[in-house]
Amino acid sequence: MLPVGLLTSIGGELHASDGTAGLAVTVPGVVAAVSAPLTTVLSGRLDRRWLLVSLPALLAVANLLSAVAPSIAVLVALRVLVGVAIGGVWAIAAGLAVRLVPKVSVGRATSLIFSGIALASVLGVPAGTLIGQLFGWRAAFAAAGTATLLVTGALALLLPPLPVDRAVRFTDVPALLRGRRLRLGLVVVLLLVTGHFAAYTYVQPALERLWGVGHGLVSPLLLGYGVAGVVGNFVGGAGSARNPRGVLVVICTVLGAVVLTMSFGGVRTGVAVVLLAVWGLAYGGVSVSTQSWLMVTAPHAKEAVSALFVTVFNTAMSLGALAGGRAVDVFSLAGAMRLGGLLVLAALVAVVLTGSLRPDSTSVAGESAMVEDRVPDDRIGGLARCAERE
Template identity: 55%
Template sequence: MHKIEDRQDVRGWPAVVALAVATFTVVTSEMLPVGLLTPIGDALDVTEGTAGLSLTVTGLVAAVSAPLLIPAFGATDRRTVLGVLMAVLSLGNLLAAWSPSFAVMVAARVLVGLGVGGVWAIAGGLAARLAPPASAGPAMSLVFSGVAVASVLGVPTGTHLGELVGWRVSFVVVGGLALVVLLALVAVLPRLPVGGPVRLGGTVRLAGTRPVRTGLTVVVLLVVGHFAAYTYVRPVLEDVSGAHAGTIATLLLVYGVAGIAGNFAGGAGAARSPRATLLVVSGVLATTVALVPVVGTSVPVAAALLVVWGLAYGAVSVSTQTWLLAAAPGAHESASALFSGVFNGAIALGAFGGGLVVDGIGLTAVMWLGAAVAATALPVLVLGRAPAVR
C-alpha cells in the first residue's frame, strides 16, 4: 500500500484555514437544498420527497467518486487538484441556479457531488501535512470545523436568501464563493506533491482491516440516521413545531452554532479516545432525534433539541475521521478517500430513505427512522475494534 508523506517542510496555519474554508464551501454546496426543499419543489413541480433527491444524488456521486478520484489523480500536486475540484463545484452550483427542470437540477448536483467527493477525500489527510507536527489534532478539528460552520452560516444564509430573493440566488452565491476559494487555495497553499499514486487495490484492502471496517460502519449508521431526519427538518419543524420560514432559518443557525462547539469538543475527545467519544455522540444523537416529534411541539423546545442535536452531530465528522486516520497511520489519503466515499454514500442513503418514509408514511415517522438507525451504532462501537491512538 502506498505510504503518503505526512509532513511537508512548508507548514502553516493559513493553509489549514484555507482548507477549512474549502470544506465549508463543499458542505454548504452539498447541504444547500436542506433549507430550500419547499421552494425548489414548488418551482420545479416535484414533491418535497422528490426534491430531497437533489441531496441524494450529490451524496451518491460523492460516495462513488471519492475512492475512484484519488487513484485517478495519480501523483498530481494536490494544490492543483483542489483548484480543479473547486472549479467543478462552482460550475455545478451555477447550473443548479439556472436549472429550468428537475432533470437539469439533478445534472447540476452530479457536478457538485464530484467536487464534494474529491475535496473531502483530500482535505482530511492534508491537515497533518500542513500544520506543525505537534498540532495535527487541532489542525484536523479546524479543517472539519468547515462542516459545522457550513451549518451555521452556509445553510441558514442560503435559506434566508431563498426567502428574500429566491432560491436560485442562493446557488449563485455559493457558486461564486467556490471561485473565490479556488483563488485562495492557489495563493495560500504550498505545493503538495505526493510520493506516488495511490492504488485502488490498496484502498480496497484497507477497508477490510477490522478497525477501519468498524469505523466505516459507525460512519454509515450515524450519518444515515442523521440525514434521514435532518434532510426533512424544515417540513418537520413546520408541521410539528409550527415554525415559519424565518424562524426555521434561525433554528438552523442555532443548530449550526452548537455544531461548531461539538466539532471542537469531539476533536479533543477523539484525540484521547475515539470509542468513548463516539459512544456519547451516538447515544445523544439517537435520543435527541427521537424526542423531536414527542416533545418538540413548540418552537422553544424545538430550539433546545436542535442545540443538543447540533452538539452531537457536530462531533461526528472529526471523531470518525480521527478514528480512521488512527486505524491507517501509513495511508492517510486512502483512509480519507474511504471516509469521504462512505460518508457521502450514507448521506445519499439517509436522504433517500427519509424521502421514502416522508412520502409513504409521514414526517413524524422519519424522525423515528433516524433515531433508530443512529442508535444501532452503539453495539457496533462496543463490540468492534478501536484503533490505537498515540
C-alpha cells in the same frame, strides 16, 4: 447541504414533491462516494495543488448554473458535478495537514481541516435557508457559487506545491478493508450518518408541520442549530484527541434521543429550539470524531483511509436522504424522524460492540515503509523539504 433548508421552495417552484426534491441531496452524495476513491487513484502523482484548485472551480460552475435551473431534472444533473468536486476535495484535503505544517502542529491542523467539514455541514443549511427566505432559493445557489469562486482564487494564490512521491494504487483502498477494526468503524459511520440525514434532510418541513413553527422562524432556528454545531465540532475535536470512542458514545446517545423526541411533535416552539440546539451540538462532533477514530486503524495510509471514509460518509448521506424521502412519501414526516433515530441508536450499539480501535495488523500500510512528505513553503513556516518515515 445547501438544498436541505430549501426543499420546500425548490419543490414548489419546480413542481416536485419533498421526496423528489431531496434527490438534490441524495445524488451528489452518491457521486461523491464514488469520486473520492477514484480521484485519489486516478490522479496518480499529479500535484495535489492542481486538484484543490480545479475541483472547487467545477463546484462553483455547478452552483452558478443551478441558480438558473429550469427543472428538477436539470438541477439534479448539476448536482452530479457537485458530487464529483466534493468527493475529490474531501478525500485529498482530509490527510493534508502532515504536508503543510511542522510535525508538532499536525494534530491541531488536522482538527482544523476536519472542522471545515463539520462547519460546512452545520452552517450550510441555515445560511442557505436565510438567503432563500430573503431572496429566493436561486439566490442561495448563486451566493454559494460566488463564494466558491473566491475560495478557488485564494487556493490558486496561497497553496504551495503539493507533489506526491507515492501514488495510491487501485489495490490499496480495498486492501485496507481486510482490517476488521476498520470495517467495524465504517459500519458505525454508515449507521450514524444515515440516521442523521434520514431525519435532518427533512427538518424544515418537520419544524413547520410537526412542531407548528412559523416559516419565518425556521431560519433563525437552523442558525441556532448551526451555532451549536460549531461549538460541538470543537468540543468533539478536543475530546476525540483523547478518547474518540467515548465521544462517539455520547454523540450517538444524545443524537438518537433528540431525533426520536422530534418525531412526536408538539405545540411549544421553545422545546423545538432546545431540541434543535442539542441536535446541532451532538452532530457537530461527528466528522472529526469518526475520522479521528478511523485514522488509528491505518495511520500510514491517510489518503486511502480518507477515501474510504468519504465514500462511506457520502453513501450514508445519500441513503439517509433517500430513506427519509421514502419514509416521508410513504408514511409521514414523523416516520422519517423515527427511522433516523433508530439508525443512530443502532450506531450506538455498534460503537459499544466495536470497542477501542487500534492499528490493524492487516492494514496495507501497517508494515510498509511509506514515506510522507512535508511541503517546503516560507508562507507556512516550512524550512526545507524532507521525508519523514512513520
